[in-house]
């Protein structure tokens with residue numbers, strides 16, 4: 001069910017996650033036409049939808065702010081423009097070229113922060129996280145260019161996660177809980193908590209058209225899925241569901257965004273994640289597991305928390321390629337699958353059945369076994 005809209009207020013609005021907006025800069029500013037925004041706000045009110053507004057660096061005329069105030073909303077604002085905003089619920093985005101700004105933030109800064117972190121700065125990640133963690137209510141990390149990570153990058157990220165583990169553990173043990181989407185969320189999650197673009201939210205571009213998410217608009221303005229007059233028209237919408245994502249369905253990296261934009265870009269299939277996305281999410285999941293194991297023995301609040309099982313793979317696709325019995329906890333994970341008819345099957349039979357849903361993966365499997 002659609003719960004909210006993401007509205008791109010300016011062609012130069014900030015990104016807030018994995019995609020890039022190539023027009024993001026003050027000089028490219030071109031605000032959404034006032035009448036279009038008016039129509040979107042009316043549409044949201046008529047359909048009881050919240051709005052997440054994506055701002056650019058340049059300020060908007062006062063009449064826009066009055067219109068925005070009519071809807072239930074969250075403002076997502078680039079760090080360079082944040083001074084204009086007194087709204088307590090506004091979320092700051094620190095973009096890849098604004099890391100120095102992160103270092104200069106006041107200690108009493110209490111907003112939520114989205115940190116869009118470039119691959120080239122990976123060795124500094126724990127340092128920046130340590131700096132920000134006590135300056136915000138919640139820190140959301142978006143690693144940029146995940147699809148270009150190689151084994152060396154994975155090693156660096158793993159080392160950074162080990163350092164961040166120490167920072168979080170110290171923080172919890174000294175009585176300060178911290179919220180980090182990539183580690184602490186998984187401590188509490190018992191089911192998938194994905195982005196759900198196209199399912200629970202849609203994006204409206206400055207042209208008034210619907211898109212699956214802002215990334216699809218920024219990459220190709222012709223990829224719209226309808227507009228406010230003709231309605232929403234998502235082809236093969238069922239592919240967006242977890243039920244139709246055979247790899248993700250057997251995965252328990254519940255905090256993973258399962259980003260359909262990156263899926264489409266890297267595997268050409270909206271419901272199939274790339275190896276890199278899976279590995280990164282599993283490093284994070286495994287860090288959460290270690291943290292939960294430790295905290296549940298030391299802090300009462302974690303005593304009843306469901307433990308995160310130990311697994312010996314970093315990409316659920318490895319299960320597909322494995323020989324029967326090669327991996328630990330496969331049966332346990334499959335027994336959590338909601339579809340009871342599959343429970344009668346062996347691991348191998350089940351995985352082959354899942355693979356039959358996806359021609360591309362099946363071809364890959366065949367080529368590996370020749």
Ligand code: SF4
Nearest residue numbers: 017195213259260261
């Ligand atoms: S699908 Fe979701 S996580 Fe991925 S780029 Fe779009 S909004 Fe961000």
